Amino acid sequence: MRLPILKSHSNGNGGGGSCGSGCGCASGNGSPTPDNGPGMSRRSFLRTGTAAAGGLTAIAAALSPLRELEREDAPSLEQFLQKHYKEMTPADMERALERIRAQVERRYGIRPELRDYKPMDGVEFVYALNLSRCIGCRKCVHACVAENNQSRSPEVQYIRVIEMPRGTMDMEKGNHHYDRPTVPDEEHFYLPVQCHQCANPPCVKVCPVEATWQDADGITVIDYDWCIGCRYCEAACPYWARRFNFSKPRLPADQVNPNMGYLSNRPRDKGVMEKCHFCLQRTRQGRMPACLEVCPTGARKFGNVLDPESEVAQILRTKRVLVLKEDAGTLPRFFYYFDERYPSGLDPEAAEIARRLEDEEGARYGRLPGADGPELRWRDLAPGAKGTTA
């Protein structure tokens, strides 16, 4: 038996000469016989055929992860043909929103309030965080997860609270895995880090498909339908603010926040980037971000910096502010600030005054009434006593 495809090979060699094929047939002089032609022998057929079958099996096995791709996860034709966010007409957007609403309803059994929130005119958002007040309780981390429908396992969190030794800003000495029975610790301060919404964002510059961009109100957003998951932006961010969905995000249906935005907290798929977006589904409606509302100390401040009466504008005018990695030239919109006095009564000057008063007036009036409680004595807070700042 001769296969046509192999016959053409023998024809290519022409008649008469040595066959030149690696068929291993005994007759090398090219004299054709019906059973043992120059293009095919039994051995050659078996070898080629088995190799081809093995190769096909290998290809099929290499494609086998596609078996796990559920129909729900495969991109629909509509999603595949969707235009870039900035080229979509309102009708296109409404169609995309409806597709996502139906998808969320299929996956989680609830109908989401999904909208495409646009930036407001005359607004530039700025975040400010009071390092004197942050106690490292991590409520902001988990409020953010609850608000923004992040994957619970594997864990995706936008905010890192870094425990730093007092007296240094060396990030290498920070630890965000601190696990104390109680916080704050006297020898540390706490530095929450999230997306800084830079005015000069390196993550936007490196995106090869323009799936991430800076909106007019300063929020850098991601279109999860356009992201190809190359993770260049993650590498470019000096604040380690971007998160990648390495595997399928797992979000319990009873914990889904139904108030969703197209560019913010709608459920993500495997293989796309995400990050903090200042809760734009809340803030573009005038509300506060979730991390701010849950903060028990009021260390977080948010607002429109173009409004001179806003809290953040007041902070930038009257407080000592700093940004992280200023030398990176990213111009963050996330500012850290301090209060004048030392936190927790550690001001050595105030302790000195209090000690003098206690010596003078305490001697005159004797033991002050009501002073037997478990209060902190000023003497314990004097310079040199334990717990003073570095």
Added chain:
Amino acid sequence: MRSPPGHSRLPRSSGPAWAGWLFLPGFLLLAAFMAFDPIGARVPEAVPVIVSRHDLDTGPRRFAMDDPPSANINGVPQGCQDCHSIFVFVDKPVSELSMHQEIVLSHGLNDRCFNCHDRNDHDRLRLHDGSTVPFSQVATLCAQCHGTAYRDWQRGTHGKTLGYWDRDLGEALRLRCTECHDPHSPRYPPFTPLPGPNTLRMGEQNPHGHHAPGRHHPLLRQIGEPHPHPPGATP
């Protein structure tokens, strides 16, 4: 076209002819490996963290006394003047009072009741100059000593603001001093932190290295393995 002379005499490979057959079982082994997917089945995942909604309350941290003030006496809320129109203050430490024993007074040198409370009208607070303010204006009282905090609070740079940042869309709710601070012991108590991150790519979990290296490396952690850090394990 005819091959150049001698072309067919060139050795086709340096190895023996049967070596090519090794590719076949190699391919089949690779195919079996990928089909059974022994690595993919062991993708390590973090144990999901359950945070109760109570831990994520967004309202004021504590219930602040408003006008008219009241106190729980034997579990029943009572107006101040209900008792204090009859009973007068006895100059004793709080711990020796027959009532209000739940109050922990830890306010530095400010440890006398009538520094802040009015001796005659217990529904009001007393300023240094002898005038009185209602409980709802407690900030005026606190401002007498905590000037910088009061100034910052007026600007909005101290304290918590809930509600809307945009005044056109909704109201901003500035919390008062006593909605965060207990006036009798204003310093915040220590908090129990919520669980830390457990993502897979965050490096060594314990920078102090108190247990065997690699034992709890995040990349080796599997579903169902207990949390490697019980609270209090880290010094």
